[in-house]
Amino acid sequence: MKHDPQNHISPPKWPLQLLKYLLENDYLEEIEGDLAESFEENLKVCSRRRARTLYIREALRFLRPGMIGMTTGIRESNRYNMFKHYLLTTCRNFWRHKSYSFLNLIGLTAGLIAFILIVLYVQYEFSFDQHHQNKDRIYRVIKERSNQYYMGTNLNALTRAPMAPTLMEEYPEVEAATRLYLHLGNGSRENLIGVGNQTYLEKLVFATDPQTFEIFSFKSIAGNPENFLKDKFTAVITRSVAAKYFGDTDPMGKTLKYLNKHPFTIVGIVEDMPENSHFRMEIMLDFESMAVLEKRDISQWSHYFVYTYLLLHEGASPESLTAKFPALLDKYTEDKLDSDGQESRLWLQKFSDIHLHSKVNFEIAINNEARKLYIFLLIGFLILLIACINYVNLSTANALRRAKEIGIRKAAGASRRELVFQFLCESGLLSAMALLFSLAVIAFILPYFSQFVDRNLSLNIRQQPWLLAFLAASCLLVGVFSGLYPAFVLSSFRPVAALKGYRIKGKKSSLRNALVVIQFTISAALIISALVISKQLNYIRDADMGYAKDQIVILKIRDRELGKRLPVFKDELRKLPGILQVASANSMPNNITAGSSPRWPGQQEESELRLYTNFVDYDYTELFELEVVRGRDFSREFGDERKSMLLNESAVKALGWEDPIGRQMLTWADDTATIVGIIKDFHQHSLHLEIAPLQVFFKDTYSNIAIKVSTKNINEIIESVKEKYGEFSDNYPFEYSFFNELFERAYLNDIKTSEMANWFSFLIIIIACLGLYGLSSFIAELHTKEVGIRKVFGASIASILMLLSRDFMLLVLLGFVLAVPIAYHAMSHWLDNFAYHTSIGFSTVIWALLAMLLITIIAVGHRIFKAALNNPVSVLYQE
Amino acid sequence: MKGSYLGEFQEIVLLAVLVLDDNAYGVAIQEELGRRIGRNISRGALHSALSRLEAKSFLESEMGGATAERGGRQKRFYFLTNLGKKALVDAEQLRRQFYNSLPGLSLDFSM
Secondary structure, three states: OOOOHHHOOOOOOHHHHHHHHHOOHHHHHHHHHHHHHHHHHHHHHOOHHHHHHHHHHHHHOOOOHHHHHHHHOHHHOHHHHHHHHHHHHHHHHHHHOHHHHHHHHHHHHHHHHHHHHHHHHHHHHHOOOOOOOOHHHEEEEEEEEOOOOEOOEOEEOOEEOOHHHHHHHHOOOEEEEEEEEEOOHHHOOOEEEEEOOEEEEEOOEEEEOOOHHHHOOOOEEEOOHHHOOOOOOEEEEEHHHHHHHHOOOOOOOOEEEEOOOEEEEEEEEEOOOOOOOOOOOOEEEEHHHHHHHOOOOOOOOOOEEEEEEEEEOOOOOHHHHHHHHHHHHHHHOOOOOOOOOOOEEEEEEEHHHOOOOOOOEOOOOOOOOHHHHHHHHHHHHHHHHHHHHHHHHHHHHHHHHHHHHHHHHHHOOOOHHHHHHHHHHHHHHHHHHHHHHHHHHHHHHHHHHHHHHOOOOOOOOOOOOHHHHHHHHHHHHHHHHHHHHHHHHHOOOOHHHHHHOOOOOHHHHHHHHHHHHHHHHHHHHHHHHHHHHHHHHHHHHHOOOOOOOOOEEEEEOOOHHHHHOHHHHHHHHHOOOOEEEEEEEOOOOOOOOOEEOOOOOOOOOOOOOOEEEEEEOOOHHHHOOOOEEEEOOOOHHHOOOOOEEEEEHHHHHHHOOOOOOOOEEEOOOOOEEEEEEEEOOOOOOOOOOOOOOEEEEEOOOOOEEEEEEOOOOHHHHHHHHHHHHHHHOOOOOOOEEEHHHHHHHOOHHHHHHHHHHHHHHHHHHHHHHHHHHHHHHHHHHHOHHHHHHHHHOOOOHHHHHHHHHHHHHHHHHHHHHHHHHHHHHHHHHHHOOOOOOOOOOHHHHHHHHHHHHHHHHHHHHHHHHHHHHOOHHHHHOOO | OHHHOOOHHHHHHHHHHHHHHHHOEHHHHHHHHHHHHOOOOOHHHHHHHHHHHHHOOOEEEEEEOOOHHHOOOOEEEEEEOHHHHHHHHHHHHHHHHHHHOOOOOOOOOOO
């Protein structure tokens, strides 16, 4: 063959390198030659890439167990024998210094448990919505309204109904567009579904377009996905719903009744949507038929009630599509059909960003925040770091005891590299052991943890192959990270000095001290944070919200028939014993969500303000003990109050009206209403948000009922209410909750954060203390004789305690001092999430400090006391 | 018996080395086997067979014949030892004995 250096194609180099490392030299040249020859042969008949692949495959096939064993005679090789020997010495050392070893093992195990759990959770969160084939081309349309901040953001996920079809028709970038509509009957997601004689309350009922099945990846079990929801009054259900409703019989062609009234024919069954989806649908109904049922005019551009998802064509740019949106709005909404005239802009939101990177109102389900997950990861790493530091400190402190061993090894010819390798083997083995233990513990606690984070986590390696790599990597990381420094320290001993038993200088302890400081900086920062978080939670619980929270039971009435007879039902309830007051409203005072711009007769131009709006009956203000500061509240004395209304103080201030009482405003039904009273500001949302302007209209048929009950026999009272409810409605189940529990639910996230912070700081302080305990026992041992001599010369126990613990206390204090600014900064940031919050406070810091010192004394005290109380005779007489 | 036992694949490899005569080196053996058996033998599998045979002293080898297309690397040529030849004969005899003692079945080895 003609050799042309210009055109020479060489095989990849790394497979040979690998072989060189693993196989014995005798055969290498031959193998190399053979491989090169085959490669050249292959180049003649197939592509360069194919030839390379074949080459790599051939080379890797040399790595057979028999092969390596045969050619290198690995069992005879020095490396193998030395490894066996290291294993043995590791085990011996482990047992000889049991207490140190177990301290290390427990620390590393605890660190790994926390780390692995956190990674499992974070990975799960990042896996959201990743299963859709087109995920990179799917976008959601969201709306931004200038000046209209609601619940802390001015973005809104709800869009207009004609949007999806218009985009599909007029914009070439859009391959498909679909609408999702979630009927919020009575502000709740549960819808009654009837099948045969059975009824079910279902949360995940959506109305949607046929394009849904084109945009998202569904696995169809029965029916043809191309025809799903193409016909009027058809439905598609998931496998589990099919099993629940129809058992073993075939659901295809059967009907289910929406609200137990309107029949939809089942034309398809799909696999359940995975739980890591930001929205999950179980029952999908034909959108257009639903719109007819709900009397929604879907050709109108004026109402926002659907979610719009788009699939863009390959290569289409979302930015250029966004740039065209203003023109679209101009074209279709020129006569200010935009429901309240607010200037709005449309944006495209990347589908895969929704779960972790968005904060949008009226979201389908609660999202998570990427930032929070990164903080978790950081904490996981810190916990692991603290555990590794323990290992570093304990094994360098323990180095003296191994000086002889190292001296002999060196004298016998061990190179430094060999020694480093030996100590890395030790740390690696320990970390592997810790990994096994932590996996065992995790297998046991994973269900509880899953429940805590409200996710379905699993540790199944077959389903998640990445776990294997991750576990191996974390084991290696821990091994190397904790073993590397001790390995270099231990292997640096000079053999003569080590063998002669000279004191090996303790100069390295400065690094050990620095590491202890780091540990306690992290621990202190976490303790302070945990304290601040629970202080804020207490602040929330004790804060005067401006309304009463106790002894109030909330009923949810879904039955629209009962809704019409509500005043009668309320009167009946009032007659029951133990019931003090009954009121009904659109929203309870802890979460008033409706809102609109204020309007009044003779108004010159649209107001930019937004007033939260509530509709209440006569008894509402009194039942919730809302304070009226001027004028009066709704009262039966004045008969029909539909022409009256109330404002809160913030609304008066925002409107800038000197004398609001007696002024008129327009209701949502365009009637005029006279302002009759001003109520004191109360926290109508969680403390995360500022108190906002509020208008209150009168309406006594909104069907959220609040009942104030006497403290005695609450169960009996609820039983009697249930009975009464049964007389009025038999279609819908009786649902009630306690108002103070509803109130707490708004802080669920914060409560969880607090619990998490408590657990983390507990874990971290335990691990750090294990290290401190180990170090203190080492110090105590080192100073045994010194203590004996001092005692003989009359030192007091107190002075000896002082002597031995002073250094530790200083380190812990230093760590604490460093932690304060870090924790202060982080916690001020966290507290800024709340419009109303407590201060971090000097006392919190002092408490944290006391806690730290106490913990340190407990950790260090045991060993040091023992050393100080020793009888000097027993330690000195040996010499 | 274990030391001199000849596996089926090993037997074929020995035969291939015999057939190739003085051109029996890695790639050539691999191709020969591939052609006759009808599927590709991995070089790794072949290598372990060869080295095992060598360890049993059925084969001997010798380096030589570097060419440009091998990147200047030498080939390792294999030869059967007398022990190897004997092992082949023994294996063949063992089989023949079995075939001959099959009752009521006459096989025509001449094809």
